[in-house]
Amino acid sequence: MSETDLQPGQNLAHLLPPSWKTEVSRWYAEDTPSFDWAGFVVGEEEQEAFLWGKSGGVLAGVPFFDEVFKQAECTVEWLLPEGSVIQDNTKTKVAIVRGKARHLLLAERVGLNTLARCSGIATVSRRFRDLARAENWKGVVAGTRKTTPGFRLVEKYGMMVGGVDPHRHDLSSMVMLKDNHIWATGSIKSAVQAVRRVAGFSLLVNVECQDFNEADEAISSGANIVMLDNLVGKELHDAAKQLKEKYKGKREFLIETSGGIVEGSLRGRIGPDIDILSTSAVHQSCPHVDFSLKIQPKKKA
Secondary structure, three states: OOOOOOOOOOOHHHHOOHHHHHHHHHHHHHHOOOOOOOHHHHOOOEEEEEEEEOOOEEOOOHHHHHHHHHOOOOEEEEOOOOOOEEOOOOOEEEEEEEEEHHHHHHHHHHHHHHHHHHHHHHHHHHHHHHHHHHOOOOOEEEOOOOOOOOOHHHHHHHHHHHOOEOOOOOOOOOEEEOHHHHHHHOOHHHHHHHHHHHHOOOOOEEEEEOOHHHHHHHHHHOOOEEEEEOOOHHHHHHHHHHHHHHOOOOOOOEEEEEOOOOHHHHHHHOOOOOOEEEOOOOOOOOOOOOEEEEEOOOOOO
């Protein structure tokens, strides 16, 4: 395990922006817009509920789950640290949640849905990271910006817990010039020069390229990263090697491979001249990790 990996129990919640807790309030507004009819039945008695992990995966989303129950005036005692692996084909007690019965059930589905989604992303991210590491590749596996609107923070968080790079978080965090930007501007050179005038020195510029010639133009124009999009096999690795050889000692840049990468095709896309592998497969269409929350029956006197 490298020094950059998340250690179980390491607190990534410190990375979250000050505004993130308002997201939880919006989730409540969506889930309970008026009356909590069923909550009327169970009342206000203090209860204890067990959080069970029922399918294998990486536990992720602890701060979101905590805040969901905090806003419902409940407390969570974790029995496993974030980043831990829940074994498949077992029923694992993950946490104990305490609070009034009505509040526990008010928060139940919001908390479970968030934890299941975030853990699912962390689980697939961990698999991608481990596949790349098994090939002794020293580059970076990254997610993409193809996230769910309104849920990006949770999904990017899950990637980090799983051990992959979250890539750019939004349009403001890195310049990425894609094919539409190039076509609308007229050329890679003009697009790079135009954005440099406004983005300044502090932002990296990443240019999507379809072949060696486009990547060559992007690098000579000042791009920091060239994304060889949808290039595969010999064409990909030959282009990457030629670019590194041509600019060795002249310019520093990174080469990114992207486009249609899934677990089965990952090995063919990594190589000694590839620095970054970006894929949406670590967060789109990944299965959730199954959790349940069960209030414990009251002991008979």
